[in-house]
Amino acid sequence: MTDGGTSGKICNKSFLIKAKKLLLLLILWMFFWKEPAAPIFPQTAVSPQIQRVVIDAGHGGKDSGAIYPAGLLEKDLTLDVAQKVRRGLVDSGLRVIMTRDTDVFIPLPNRSKVSQKKNADLFVSIHANASLNKSLRGLEVYSLSELSREQLPVFGGSGEDLSGFNLKSLPETYADMGLKRVVWLLKMAKDRLDSALLARWIAGTVAHSVPVAAHRVKEANFYVLRWAQCPAVLVEMGYGTNHQDEIRLKSFHYRTRLAESIVSGILNYKKEYEKTKGFSA
Numbered sequence: 001m002t003d004g005g006t007s008g009k010i011c012n013k014s015f016l017i018k019a020k021k022l023l024l025l026l027i028l029w030m031f032f033w034k035e036p037a038a039p040i041f042p043q044t045a046v047s048p049q050i051q052r053v054v055i056d057a058g059h060g061g062k063d064s065g066a067i068y069p070a071g072l073l074e075k076d077l078t079l080d081v082a083q084k085v086r087r088g089l090v091d092s093g094l095r096v097i098m099t100r101d102t103d104v105f106i107p108l109p110n111r112s113k114v115s116q117k118k119n120a121d122l123f124v125s126i127h128a129n130a131s132l133n134k135s136l137r138g139l140e141v142y143s144l145s146e147l148s149r150e151q152l153p154v155f156g157g158s159g160e161d162l163s164g165f166n167l168k169s170l171p172e173t174y175a176d177m178g179l180k181r182v183v184w185l186l187k188m189a190k191d192r193l194d195s196a197l198l199a200r201w202i203a204g205t206v207a208h209s210v211p212v213a214a215h216r217v218k219e220a221n222f223y224v225l226r227w228a229q230c231p232a233v234l235v236e237m238g239y240g241t242n243h244q245d246e247i248r249l250k251s252f253h254y255r256t257r258l259a260e261s262i263v264s265g266i267l268n269y270k271k272e273y274e275k276t277k278g279f280s281a
Contacts, residue, residue: 082126112226129241210261
């Protein structure tokens, strides 16, 4: 009986100590806690809209890109079609930002940074293809492949290194770097899914409007797609190393129809995106 009573007193005393500690923590929490200035997760717009599109004309300046048998330069083809795409989108009421509008060299990192600085809703890079296999032909539209280790956010001791991700684009309330990492991965995953849908819209629209030999939707880990920080695709207009494709790419009329189809694909995607409130409906 004596041992049992002593044990009971010890347990009661231990319980009281824990209760006092919990009460103290509760008082401190009530005293210092403040209503957050902003929600932890940014509020989603009721009706998301696509308003700003970056059009990237591949290569330029000292970088001619591919040089085709008939003397065509990829950098000239991409700029011509990119400018046509811009005109079509502007006429449809969208704001278009060009990574280059003349024959100048733009480093790859600077191309991606344009979409970051301008807070772009879409990024579309225009290229023409080449291959040692001269039988390869047709349109290809690429979206970003699965995340590589290079793309995953890396946090140093001070927490400022996110492997190219612009931390300033996140609200100041993301004080916890672990939370920033989660938000980054979620955003990358969502952009990747939307990029794949954009690629399908463009490829499908072109195939129904322009006599392309084939149209393929693919994935790749291209630099400009990795760091665009918005849905991004890369359009390969055709293989200049294939005789039939080269003849078509040389044609001003064909390039005009191709640009118009790319514009229609973007607008079809925009319509569906806004109709479904960012594909969430």
